[in-house]
Amino acid sequence: MSTTKAPEELLKSLRTGHRFLLTSHMNPDGDAVGSSVGLARILRSLGKGAVVWSHDEVPKLYRRLAGSDRIHVGDSPPSGFPESFDAVITLECPSLDRSGLESMLKELPIINIDHHLGNEHYGVVNWVDTAAPSLGEMIYRTARGLMVELDQDTATALYLTLITDTGGFRYSNSTPAAFEAAAALVNEGAQPTQVAQWLYESQPESAIRLLGEMLPTLEIHGERVATTYISSEMFERVAANTSDTEGLIDHPRSIAGVEAVALLRQVDENQFKVSLRSRGEVDVEGIARRNGGGGHRNAAGFLAQGPLEELRQKVVTELEEALD
Amino acid sequence: MSTTKAPEELLKSLRTGHRFLLTSHMNPDGDAVGSSVGLARILRSLGKGAVVWSHDEVPKLYRRLAGSDRIHVGDSPPSGFPESFDAVITLECPSLDRSGLESMLKELPIINIDHHLGNEHYGVVNWVDTAAPSLGEMIYRTARGLMVELDQDTATALYLTLITDTGGFRYSNSTPAAFEAAAALVNEGAQPTQVAQWLYESQPESAIRLLGEMLPTLEIHGERVATTYISSEMFERVAANTSDTEGLIDHPRSIAGVEAVALLRQVDENQFKVSLRSRGEVDVEGIARRNGGGGHRNAAGFLAQGPLEELRQKVVTELEEALD
Numbered sequence: 027m028s029t030t031k032a033p034e035e036l037l038k039s040l041r042t043g044h045r046f047l048l049t050s051h052m053n054p055d056g057d058a059v060g061s062s063v064g065l066a067r068i069l070r071s072l073g074k075g076a077v078v079w080s081h082d083e084v085p086k087l088y089r090r091l092a093g094s095d096r097i098h099v100g101d102s103p104p105s106g107f108p109e110s111f112d113a114v115i116t117l118e119c120p121s122l123d124r125s126g127l128e129s130m131l132k133e134l135p136i137i138n139i140d141h142h143l144g145n146e147h148y149g150v151v152n153w154v155d156t157a158a159p160s161l162g163e164m165i166y167r168t169a170r171g172l173m174v175e176l177d178q179d180t181a182t183a184l185y186l187t188l189i190t191d192t193g194g195f196r197y198s199n200s201t202p203a204a205f206e207a208a209a210a211l212v213n214e215g216a217q218p219t220q221v222a223q224w225l226y227e228s229q230p231e232s233a234i235r236l237l238g239e240m241l242p243t244l245e246i247h248g249e250r251v252a253t254t255y256i257s258s259e260m261f262e263r264v265a266a267n268t269s270d271t272e273g274l275i276d277h278p279r280s281i282a283g284v285e286a287v288a289l290l291r292q293v294d295e296n297q298f299k300v301s302l303r304s305r306g307e308v309d310v311e312g313i314a315r316r317n318g319g320g321g322h323r324n325a326a327g328f329l330a331q332g333p334l335e336e337l338r339q340k341v342v343t344e345l346e347e348a349l350d
Numbered sequence: 351m352s353t354t355k356a357p358e359e360l361l362k363s364l365r366t367g368h369r370f371l372l373t374s375h376m377n378p379d380g381d382a383v384g385s386s387v388g389l390a391r392i393l394r395s396l397g398k399g400a401v402v403w404s405h406d407e408v409p410k411l412y413r414r415l416a417g418s419d420r421i422h423v424g425d426s427p428p429s430g431f432p433e434s435f436d437a438v439i440t441l442e443c444p445s446l447d448r449s450g451l452e453s454m455l456k457e458l459p460i461i462n463i464d465h466h467l468g469n470e471h472y473g474v475v476n477w478v479d480t481a482a483p484s485l486g487e488m489i490y491r492t493a494r495g496l497m498v499e500l501d502q503d504t505a506t507a508l509y510l511t512l513i514t515d516t517g518g519f520r521y522s523n524s525t526p527a528a529f530e531a532a533a534a535l536v537n538e539g540a541q542p543t544q545v546a547q548w549l550y551e552s553q554p555e556s557a558i559r560l561l562g563e564m565l566p567t568l569e570i571h572g573e574r575v576a577t578t579y580i581s582s583e584m585f586e587r588v589a590a591n592t593s594d595t596e597g598l599i600d601h602p603r604s605i606a607g608v609e610a611v612a613l614l615r616q617v618d619e620n621q622f623k624v625s626l627r628s629r630g631e632v633d634v635e636g637i638a639r640r641n642g643g644g645g646h647r648n649a650a651g652f653l654a655q656g657p658l659e660e661l662r663q664k665v666v667t668e669l670e671e672a673l674d
Contacts (some may be wrong), residue, residue, distance in 0.1 A: 029356075094653025194518055195532075196546035206535035213526040221518035227629075228606040231570060238599070246555060277561070280550040305551075 032164070032171035036153050039137055040172060043112035045075035047104070047134065050079045050128040050161075056190025056225075059088040059097075061117050061162040064183035067093055068169050071177070072090045076105050077111075081126030090224050091186065092179035101127075108133040111330050113150075118161045120145045139164055154318060159204035162187025166207050178215030185216035189225060197222040235264035237274055240289070245280055247337075251345045252278040254340055255290040255298075286310060286345040288338075304348070313344045354490070356495035358636040360477050364496060367436035369399035371428070373459065374441040374485075376450040379515025380549075383412040383421075385441050385486040388507035391501070392493050401428050401435075405450030408668075414548050415510065416503035418584055425451075434456040435601045437474075442485045444469045463488055475551055483528035486511025490531050502539030509540035513549060559588035563599055564613075568602055569662075575669045579614040579622075579660055587643040603627045610634065614662060617653075622661055625651045628672070636670045 040046075048066055050058035058080075066076035087103040088094060099105040100140040107130070108201070114134040120130045138149030158164045162184040169176055176184070188208055191198045195208075214220060215303045239260035246252050256271065264270075273288040286304040293299050302310035304324050311326045318330025330337055364370075371616075374382035382404075390400035402421045412418060422428040430452070438458040441597055444466040446452045462473030465482040482488045486508040499510070511534055511606055516524045519532075536542060563584035570576050580595065591596050599613040612630045617623050624641070626634035635650045643652025654661055 075476055126565055192542075193546075194520070196518070196550065198543050200536065200542035202537040205529045205536060209526040209529035212529060214482025215602065218524035219522050223629075227604045229604045230519065231568075231605050234565060234568065234601055234605055236560060238568065241558060241565065244555075244558065244562065264451075277558055278442045279556055280553045281555050282354040306546075331668075347565065 027077040030167075032168040032245065033153055034171075036137065036151050036168065037171045039113065039151050039172070041072075041196070041348060042068065044078075045111050047114040047131075048076060048078045048109045048117065049114060049119075049125050049127060049131065050080065051119050052122040054080055054084060056088055057160045057162055057187040058118050059084055059094060059231065060091060060183045060185075060187035060190070061160070061165045062097070063091050063093040064162060064187070065115065065117065065168070065178050066096075066166045067177070067180040067183070068165070068172065069182075071174055072172065074177060075110075079104055079127065083265065087225065087228075088186070091183050093183070095122045103130055112136050115139065116149070117165075118142065121148075122148050138180075139168075155204070157201070159190035159199040159201055159207070162191075163207045165202060166211065176211070176214045176215070177248075180219075181211040182217040183213040184220065185211040186221050186225075189221055194222075194282075196225075202211050208319075219286075224256055230267070230270060232264050232266045233270035233272075233274075236260065236266045236270045237277065239325060240242045240274055241277065246281070246284065248340045248346070249283045250349055251342055252281060252284045253288045253342060254278050254339070255334060256292065257334075258292045258295075261292070261317075266304070275301050275303050275324065286349060288345060290338060290341070292332075292334070293329075298330050298332055298334070299327065300330050300337070301327045302345070304345075308348055310345070311347060313348060352602050354479060355492075356492040357477055358495075360461065360475050360492065361367050361495045363437065363475050364393065364398075364400060364492070365396075367398065369435050370401075370461075371392075371400045371435045371438040371455075372400060372441065373433070373438060373443075373449050373451060373455065374404065375443050375448040375613060378404055378408060380412055380509040381484045381486055383408055383418060384415060384514070385484070385489045385507075385508040386421070387417040388486055388504050388511070389439065389441070389489045389492070390420075391504040391507065392489070393496055394498065395504075396496065396631040399434075401483035401565075403428055403451065411552075412510070413550065415507050417507070427454055437461050439463065440473070441489075441581075442474060442528065446472050449530050463492075464593070464674045481525070481527070482514035483523040483525055483531070484511040486515075487531045490535065497550070500535070502541075505538040505540040506545065509535040509542070510545050513545055518546075518550075532603070544634050554591070554594060556588050556590045557594035557596075557598075557620060558596045560584065560590045561601065563588060564598055565601065570605070570608065573607045573668045574609045574673055575611070576605060576608045576665055577612045577614065578602050579658060579662070580616065581658075582616045582619075584614070599627050603629075610673060612662075612665045614658065615667070616656075617657070620656045622654055622656055622658070623651065624654050624661070624665060625649075626665075626669070628669075633674055634669070634672060637665075637672060640668075 062078045066179045114131050115137045135148040135154040137151045140154045145154040243254045279287045290298045304310045309323045314326035314328045317328040351474045386402045387497040393400040434554045438455050439461045443449050461475045469478040490508050568577045603611045614622045615623045628634045633647045638650030641652040
């Protein structure tokens with residue numbers, strides 16, 4: 027359980043500075059966007075200047091957050107950089123290069139806030155709490171340390187980080203601290219129904235139709251391995267976007283008894299993107315790495331050559347080996 | 351926000367009694383099973399006797415809860431009834447007939463614990479808190495009032511009631527009190543990953559295949575109404591059970607912009623079970639009632655005669671009217 031307070035050194039640097047640049051990692055997720063927007067709003071409520079700079083675009087899913095439209099996006103720095111800023115605050119960047127803005131950020135003192143293992147402590151202030159359920163939960167503790175009352179939009183931004191990073195309170199980081207922060211944030215105006223609607227009930231029609239194309243291809247091999255595929259033809263038939271494939275693999279993975287899953291998506295006539303998922307101790311990262319890809323123990327992927335049925339059989343064999 | 355303590359009158363009756371009969375409503379849901387099992391375990395930890403009696407079988411989904419196998423099921427009373435019991439505790443029964451055991455339960459003093467509007471206060475003790483996110487959350491407050499420390503299985507049973515009644519913290523009853531109870535229950539050993547796996551990752555293969563049969567039938571009428579159907583043929587092709595249809599309607603409902611959904615399931619050659627779902631203020635209960643069915647504002651259903659396409663058009667028209 028993570029119950030430590032935000033360190034005094036951090037609070038002091040936030041209290042004494044006047045104008046901050048905030049940034050997070052490339053390809054920002056809900057935690058990156060929500061904690062950037064949330065901290066910027068907290069600093070502004072104290073009368074300070076705060077500019078959020080993101081190397082990459084904010085995904086559409088998170089653009090409903092108030093203030094996300096003020097994020098400065100791209101390679102070139104915001105106006106007044108670096109001279110008008112006292113410090114840069116990095117959020118969720120275990121190393122500075124994860125920001126995509128490394129060479130420029132080095133021109134400012136760095137305040138490094140993170141919850142990842144292996145953070146390189148590259149800042150003048152470093153607060154790394156690997157027990158934190160989301161970076162946004164650390165920002166919530168920062169607000170408490172600064173004695174800032176959150177308004178509804180700030181509470182919503184930080185609440186969203188909890189939902190996205192804990193998978194809607196389904197992952198093992200759904201700790202007492204995660205629920206305690208959620209209780210406080212809802213008390214301060216975050217709306218669980220609203221955030222759930224943004225995240226789970228705003229699917230493009232094409233994503234639902236693509237799921238309908240994929241499911242009939244489901245095969246269960248033995249009891250513990252399942253495979254599905256999406257051909258280019260299916261993809262075109264429902265006018266799908268790449269983002270529509272997100273989460274599709276969770277459906278075969280949700281079948282009782284299934285412990286390892288592969289989704290083969292055709293990206294070229296004879297080329298497939300292979301996504302792998304597993305439960306618990308079953309390691310699919312090794313399979314991905316041997317095939318030139320990567321990922322984590324329970325979620326990994328690689329690119330491979332077809333034909334489809336040959337590739338499918340090869341992947342099934344590798345998954346069965348991983349299960350043993 | 352619900353922060354009231356369990357009333358002293360209730361605590362006193364639990365402290366003074368020696369042997370309790372516990373029951374909930376017919377067709378028990380997660381809240382009914384989890385709070386029955388949880389309260390029985392709490393009472394037993396105080397050295398008291400506790401027997402759970404359910405008119406209907408415990409759904410398979412909730413049989414993983416420790417103690418759910420000790421539930422006495424059916425019409426005929428458990429041994430020692432009524433003479434060896436001090437009182438019956440009804441959980442989640444706004445009126446006594448909801449238990450399905452009304453005539454028999456009347457032989458004992460009744461302790462009535464509920465969170466529904468319109469509870470009839472039929473007990474000698476009545477604790478009705480309509481702000482409670484789940485009945486299990488009221489049982490958690492009862493345990494606190496009794497100064498009982500929960501073991502892991504009891505915490506898990508009560509945690510499950512929060513998940514099922516708040517839709518995994520997506521519904522409007524995801525209050526600060528819900529998150530505070532979750533924090534405490536996880537702290538006392540409930541495992542969010544385990545409960546999530548029971549509830550969301552233990553799907554029968556046939557349910558996933560039935561989803562695959564249904565999705566290609568999706569039609570979107572205008573932008574705000576969606577319909578799907580399941581024919582008897584589809585049902586047989588994937589060897590589906592009735593329980594496999596649960597949750598299928600959530601997929602069309604999750605499409606951005608869709609506010610009202612109908613799923614038409616063929617139950618006989620020319621007969622269909624029509625399930626309706628809506629968002630926010632859109633009322634589908636009125637449609638169901640006019641057609642001889644019932645439900646709530648956002649979830650209702652009725653039985654109707656086909657043919658399919660005629661019925662579908664009729665339902666679309668009624669949903670479009672409800673939207674205006």
